[in-house]
Amino acid sequence: MIKTTLISLLLVVNTSIAQKKAISNKKATTKHEHPSLVLTKAGVEKIKSQLGTVPLFDKTLANVKAEVDAEILNGIEVPIPKDFSGGYTHERHKRNFLMMQKAGVLYQILSDETYAKYVKDMLLEYAKIYPTLPVHPQTRSYARGKLFWQCLNDSNWLVYTSQAYDCIYNYLTEKERKHLEKDLFRPFAKFISVDNPQFYNRVHNHSTWGNVAVGMIALVMDDDKLLETALHGLKKDNIDPNAKDNDGGFIKKKGQKVGFLANLEEPFSPDGYYTEGPYYQRYAMYPFLVFAEALQNVKPELKIFEYKNGVLLKSINTLLNLTDADGNFFPLNDGQKGMSYYSRELVSAVDIGYYFGGNKTDLLSIAKKQDEVLLDDTGLAVAIGIRNGLETPFIKKSLDLSDGKNGDEGGVAILRVNGSKDELSLVMKYSAQGLSHGHYDKLSFSLYEGGNEVIQDYGMARFVNIQQKGGGNYLKENTTWAKQTIAHNTINQDETSHFGGDFETGSMHHSEKYIFDVSNSNLQIISAKETNAYPGTQIHRTMAFVKDDSFENPYLLDIIKINAEKEHQYDLPYYYLGQLMSANFEYTKSETLKPLGEKNGYQHLWKEAEGKTGASNAKISWFNNERFYTLTSVVSNEDNLIFTRIGANDPNFNLRNDPGFIIRKPQTKDSYFVSLIESHGHYDPVSEIATNAFSNLKKLSIVYSADAYIAISIENENNTKSMFLFSLNDNSKTSKHQIKIEDKAYEWVGVYQLINNY
Amino acid sequence: MIKTTLISLLLVVNTSIAQKKAISNKKATTKHEHPSLVLTKAGVEKIKSQLGTVPLFDKTLANVKAEVDAEILNGIEVPIPKDFSGGYTHERHKRNFLMMQKAGVLYQILSDETYAKYVKDMLLEYAKIYPTLPVHPQTRSYARGKLFWQCLNDSNWLVYTSQAYDCIYNYLTEKERKHLEKDLFRPFAKFISVDNPQFYNRVHNHSTWGNVAVGMIALVMDDDKLLETALHGLKKDNIDPNAKDNDGGFIKKKGQKVGFLANLEEPFSPDGYYTEGPYYQRYAMYPFLVFAEALQNVKPELKIFEYKNGVLLKSINTLLNLTDADGNFFPLNDGQKGMSYYSRELVSAVDIGYYFGGNKTDLLSIAKKQDEVLLDDTGLAVAIGIRNGLETPFIKKSLDLSDGKNGDEGGVAILRVNGSKDELSLVMKYSAQGLSHGHYDKLSFSLYEGGNEVIQDYGMARFVNIQQKGGGNYLKENTTWAKQTIAHNTINQDETSHFGGDFETGSMHHSEKYIFDVSNSNLQIISAKETNAYPGTQIHRTMAFVKDDSFENPYLLDIIKINAEKEHQYDLPYYYLGQLMSANFEYTKSETLKPLGEKNGYQHLWKEAEGKTGASNAKISWFNNERFYTLTSVVSNEDNLIFTRIGANDPNFNLRNDPGFIIRKPQTKDSYFVSLIESHGHYDPVSEIATNAFSNLKKLSIVYSADAYIAISIENENNTKSMFLFSLNDNSKTSKHQIKIEDKAYEWVGVYQLINNY
Structure with missing residues (x-):
């Protein structure tokens, strides 16, 4: 397998070198006509005739x-x-x-x-x-x-x-x-x-x-x-290799290739994922594609759309898949919420992608929603396609997008599963740093139901182009809050951010995929490990959508195993959106609110309440957009259960005052965080009828845990039980595993197994 | 004028007595057929044939x-x-x-x-x-x-x-x-x-x-x-006249008439306003109308739809007017937000109103939106009307709805004016207590733009039928927060609620209308006085929508004059919804949050920040639903400018954590609160373009104030100036007034005058 990869890599490199030569050697011999970049003389004639x-x-x-x-x-x-x-x-x-x-x-x-x-x-x-x-x-x-x-x-x-x-x-x-x-x-x-x-x-x-x-x-x-x-940048630049830009990103690595082709080569993974994230991919798409279109029109011999295995066209499809049900981009890294495939950059992308990418009819359904086209050959082709009723639905898939120039620097996984009402989507990030717009949030996630955020990613702290807010530029809270680990739904060790919040260190590392498997529509899974965010500590997170008929909707299983060399405190926040409905444990609301900590983003969280439980599960339910949600977590009576609200140390009201729930495990070496999230029921303020307002999960428990394996029992209120078995260190699809739980042997092949009605 | 009112009152009473006699004397002589209440034998035949x-x-x-x-x-x-x-x-x-x-x-x-x-x-x-x-x-x-x-x-x-x-x-x-x-x-x-x-x-x-x-x-x-x-209730009941229900409302006043007809007689004003507010009016509409329909079918001789000058049919129109642009009821008193004319009760109301109320075709446009009909004669008539394309738009008007059995117990005014995008609606409440569901909020208001709340009324603290929240019943925060005066956009004296929050006292009083005039579409005005909420203190509030071409949208002028016998502290909160964009004064955000007070609802407000200004205007701007809003208030350097957030002393997370802004005038006898609210500009997260993001108001000032008159100058950023002149104690439409401002005489006829470009 490694061999094959190397060969295909070499092929890619070879093609790429050949293409670059073609580009360099090409000398224009005749003056070309006008217009010829985006509009062409022939195209204009065709448009006029139609x-x-x-x-x-x-x-x-x-x-x-x-x-x-x-x-x-x-x-x-x-x-x-x-x-x-x-x-x-x-x-x-x-x-x-x-x-x-x-x-x-x-x-x-x-x-x-x-x-x-x-x-x-x-x-x-x-x-x-x-x-x-x-x-x-x-x-x-x-x-x-x-x-x-x-x-x-x-x-x-x-x-x-x-x-x-x-x-x-x-x-x-x-x-x-x-x-x-x-x-x-x-x-x-x-x-x-x-x-x-x-x-x-x-x-x-x-x-x-x-x-x-x-x-x-x-x-x-x-x-x-x-x-x-x-195409190839300036030959000389004298850039200091230690120089950084306003966002704290390096200007240029030593010996780094530059120019348009290098910008196409390096930040795009072979899957068409752009390392800064979809918000900036969207922003960059316009110049990438409009220039590619112009090059294709003026210098067709460069075959720009075939460059790096057609990565430009691939990236359009990738970008469309990086959206929620309403077409809004997932706000990975620095991303402003609300940006969507309705933006003018995506109108260009869809039209150019359709015209130069083999007239894929599913793009027409996006173009139809966009309800506008480019006024050029590509837009005309799209509009004609729509007129002729050729569109087919654009079906977003569960997919794993590699990050990094060669696709070997972690990635972003998206799992999608149909619920009783809307599609549930999980975005799990195990990517590289993402250049200067990256956040320190290894193995973080966000969860959507249709176009609604269930567990949110904060996105960036910025109001783009709104002058009252710091001239519309990045706010200082982007650094002190939005980029910090505690602002994300992932593990925080000792109240510090991943890589100590250091950009250079973060830029050297990425998480490693352990398994991504969506071949079974009843159990889709992503699992990845992070060993560099906190030296001496390994974090292994596994998330799975499970379809189980005894639950109204597929549930999300979230298993984190931490192996640490020393004792540490661990915090796992869940930024649920909505109004808290109930908790199954006692908590005390603070009479005066104080920040949860002093730095690394903790200074921006008000500590609203704190509780503990003698039971083995902590459960909170909340209500949002007419639906109920429940998070159930395996906890011990040592764990602190903290309710937070964003907004402390925010002198200019720059932050959104959203709620959060943190499970805090005090000083411990190895540790597990096991949780299950349900979407359930409905409430309509017009009929005032609430259905299935309570969690259907009776008990979540770790029934086996060791270095190599973990087993989770999921017991429904109807007393049906299932068990999720997982191999932590062997991700081969063919390995056989066996463990004994309460004297009963369980065997399976491959990384995981779900046993119903055990 | 008083004479005419008395005579018409007597006429009403006479009609009513006559009808009651008819009802009492009527004895059924023959068994009637079935069905006959809502469906009728003839109706069923007609339905079947269609x-x-x-x-x-x-x-x-x-x-x-x-x-x-x-x-x-x-x-x-x-x-x-x-x-x-x-x-x-x-x-x-x-x-x-x-x-x-x-x-x-x-x-x-x-x-x-x-x-x-x-x-x-x-x-x-x-x-x-x-x-x-x-x-x-x-x-x-x-x-x-x-x-x-x-x-x-x-x-x-x-x-x-x-x-x-x-x-x-x-x-x-x-x-x-x-x-x-x-x-x-x-x-x-x-x-x-x-x-x-x-x-x-x-x-x-x-x-x-x-x-x-x-x-x-x-x-x-x-x-x-x-x-x-x-129809007339039980003859005997032995109810203690001091007994109260769970909501703190009296069971029965001594000698009070009861039964269906009394319930129709007393809580409805002659304008069809139901004293508990639209949320409960909606709830009561179904039994009122379905029984009226049944009575009309079985006992047509009672002429129930003509009772009290046809108040039942009138109330349908009133209720439809008590909604925002999306059809949601204004949440006056205890009202759950989200309840709307899409409820089943309103489907009944619209269909019955159409059938028994002379086939008013504007009701068909509401029925079309509801997209369902009653399965009876009335629903059939509506569906046929829609099929035949008879519907005309239901145009909501600016209107003044009297409260009280005889329409002499204050009221609720609604002003509506078209903006550049959506209609702006002001709801100003100067009504009676509203029985047990009433709030202590004399002269309070809420402001809408289209279906969006700009300045919100909190509504009730309850999650109807959601069991996790107190069995779906009223929460204790409904009493301690939602009903209190500080929860509303009106004057609080010495951090106490109106009438000391005492239901019996509140039930004895109502505010008095001073003027309601919407005859000029460029200046619509409501003004009312409250003298009982705080004995010894008169509060006179005047609110007007002004169309001024030098502003993008009509603005809302808000003038409060307080005359008090003694010195008091006054708080005026504005519960704006959205994210604060900017303030034109220095403020300090609290490093730890404490409640603003200890009781009367103040204990539920976190004090987030406090500021003062040396300038004569305090200005805050906020952003919500892609639009910008600005509140500008005339202040002195004595005034405290307080930012709050709801949610303190809320042990079960029952409250919404919404922001507020309070202007606090320390110990003072007579006082003015003069403010202007603008809706301006737009921001689209897809195009990322912000337009008109700043207030257009340069300076708001009181240029004249005395017992009898007030004059407000409104100066635009373009340096155009207008002046609003108002007579405080003479509300005759024909009186002539003259005042001198800076040696210049201003004359006008009637209560108010707006002078452009003075």
Whole structure:
């Protein structure tokens, strides 16, 4: 197996080298026509011939026309840059590039020179101010832009504006083009690359935008030398290998390859998972795909969509799978909740993926929900597909996404199972650090029912583009709370974060998959080990959805085994969302609230209540979105059961005041956390009828535990019992196991076994 | 004017006496046919002839059939009563009566004896256990039932079951009927009336159910003597005039009239406002209307729908107007949020209102949203109306609803105004106490934008029918928090509740309307005075929606003037919903949270932060449901600005942890609270674009204040200024007023004047 992997790896590398050579050696011999990047001359003719016959395309066109017409009426504004994101000048320049791109397209499709003139006039305004424009007055960024506070946004501007320029290229006189290229485009491209190598010569979503910006304008200007800089980065940069960006991420590792192809090569795993997480994958998708589309149109010989085994097209499918039932991305690492496949980046991704990826009809059902298309060949193809009723459902699957360039740096597993009402989805993270946007949350998870969070991941502490909140940028609570381990549903040792919250250490490690098996729809399982988060301690977490007819819905089993060299305190939080309904143990609510701790995120938790139990199970039920949920955990009378609420030491009300429940095991060496989560019942405030409001689990117990095995008994209120057997150290699918429990022998083959009615 | 009112009052009383005589004197001379209460023989024939041609009726029928068929498969269960609401036996008996009623209807419409047999078998099971059934083992109620923990639910049972009995009356043999009447229906009716006069002989929604239960079974059994008991109550009851129920409400005032007609007479105002509030009005609507329908069918000579100037039909319209844009009832007094016009009681109300109220086509648009109809003549008429496309929009209006039997005990005003996105609705309460479900919140308000709460009313502290939470009954926090004044958006004096939180005192008083004027759509206004809540103190609150083109949306102006005999501390809370974005003043967040006070609800508020300002305006902005809101208040540097969160002294997590903002004026005699609330801008987490995220109000100031007048200046960020002039003591529409501000004279006619660009 290892051998096969090595061979296929070599094949990948070989292909990749061959492709790179092809890219480097290619010299343009003829000036190409315009437009040719996203719109093409042939495409425009086809679009024109279809106008009025493809409803979704026509509708999008009408919306875009209305929007641009209103902007034209409003007049051109090119203010001197001043504000952070959310502020007037920022939002104005952002709107300008979006409008120019749209106006360029309208000019091509509608042959109405009003739109060309609008783009031209605006470009001339920019060409007027750019030559003397200093760097942006806001000093927060490690790479300040000119139009915006960071080069990143300047690059956004150029990616969109290049397309507008391509569209009106032939409308402009040669003199006008020369003027714009000399005073605007070339210095602009130079500024974000040569003048800012710390921004441009990296493997990071920032650099992807930078590389693509330069690449797009290079394609319009037919400048292969500039294109080379886009594809492979600057030859020289003098970047200090210890330098970091504003988020604490390294600028560049020594000897690291850079440029667009390196940005495609390194952060994407072979499964198309982008190491920063879906929120940033979404953000990077637009430049990746629009540049790939442009390269495919202008330089088809590069076969960019086949690069790294077609990873770009694969990543679209991956990204769509990284969403909940409503299409919202799972907020892994730094992710703002609410971002979804309705974003404009995903409209691009779905359309480009459909057009260049073999017309997969399941993408049409997503496009139909998006209810808009790109105004180009790809969007036309999608709209025609929808008009012709070709769409098939996009079925999200349980899947395991490897992380890391070569797919060997852990991963993210998603388990999905149908409940009586909605699909339950588990997101379990055992990935690498995720660059500067990564959180310290090895083996953490979140749980969804339909589009509702049952056990939430906090996401990031930021209100993107909302100026009142730190200019719309990352808030300090992102570092002090959201990135910390205690903010996640995973193990905290001695009230410290994984890797001591140290980015360099975290970046060196990843968790290891133990088993992922979804071949049996009645028991889907993911299990992974983490040995580096706390040196000397191994954490092994196993999570499984089990369909058991004696429960209303499939339940989630959560088994953590900790092997430690020394004694430690362990905390396991569950950030349930909703109103607590009941607990099966005594607890005392605090008369005054104090923070749970002083640092590592603990300072942000109010300790609301604390309890203990003499029983072997602690059980809490809560209510949310008309449904009941219950967490049952195996506990001892030593364990502290703590209710928390987020919001302490939050001087500016930056945090959401959400509840949490922490199981705390005091000083112990090896330890188990075994829990079961049920979704059950329903309450409708209109009928006021509550059904199945109580847990169906009578008793959860560890009936066997040793180095090599663990066995869990699950007893239902109806007195049916099942037993889950698990091999902790041998993950072979063919090994035979045997253990004795109360003098009875149990045998099984493979890592796990569920015995019903034992 | 007073004269006219007296005369019309006398007319009302006369009509009413005449009707009562008609009712009392009427003696049935012939046995009537069956069914005749809700379904009628003629109606059934009509329904049968239309089957398959009226989509909404057919759909409802199919749904009901599927539901009942499943229950029949499940078998009959009549358990010995044991549980509170939410528990098994409670929910089972509840389901039984709902199913019997539906099965009876199915038998009539489908002529399938399966359904009649199901009802008969179940009734026989009840007749088996009833004669020896003790009172319910749960002892919490002041009027324990037999099937349920309170007579109220037993009455529910009989209201529905009477209909089932009517439907299968002719299917049963005379012997079976005699058995059922002797062993079940008559003792059942006796138990909830004669045996429980403290429940039956009241003016209260409980008694309405009781009276109707007895009245319905009397109509089926054609027992006019029993019917008389339903209409006018028991002649004797020996109720102690000081006795109270579980909610702290009086059982019966001395000499108070009782029975169904008294329950119709007293709690409904002439405007159709039910004094307990819309949540309980909804609950009472079903028995009121279903009995009215039955009386109309069996005793049309009573002209029940014309009683008290047609108040029953009027109340349907009132209730529909007491909802937000999503159809949810405003949670005045004890009201559970989420209850809406989609409830089964409102399906009845809309259908009966349409059929007996002159086929008002705007009701059809509500019925269409409800997507189901009653399976009777009224539902058929509605479904036919919808099929024929007759519906017109139901337009909710700004309106002033008087409270009290004669409409002279204050009221509730609703102002509605269209914003750029959704309608803004203000609910301002200046009513009477509202019986035992009333809250101590004179001159309180809540504010909605579309279906979203901007400034919330807490509603009740109860999880109806959710057993984990106090058996689904009222929680003690309903008394200690939800009913208290500090839980509401109104003035608190010296940290005490209105009327000292004393029910008897509160029940003697109501606020007085000063002006309600919605004749100008650019300035809608409600103003009322309260002089009894705190003896020696007058609170005069004026609220107005103002449309001003220099603001994105209409803003809400809130002016409170307090005249007090002595010095007091005043608190004015605003329970905003959402995340705080910014404040224009310095505040310090508490490092440990303590309750804001020790009693009167203050013990339930965590004091999160406190600030002061040297500026003349305190401004906070918050974000909710993708929109921004700002509250700007005129303050002095003496005022404390306090941020709170609900949830202290809440040992069982019964409260929602929602935020609040309190303006506290320390020891002062006369005082003003002047504030302005803006809804502005938008943020979309998918586009990540924030628009108009900041307040447009530059300065709010009191430019004139005296005993008789107040003038408020409203200055926009664009430096446009308007001035609101108000006469505090003369509410004549024709009086002329003049005041001088900075040597400039301002004149106006009537109570108020808005001057733009002064």
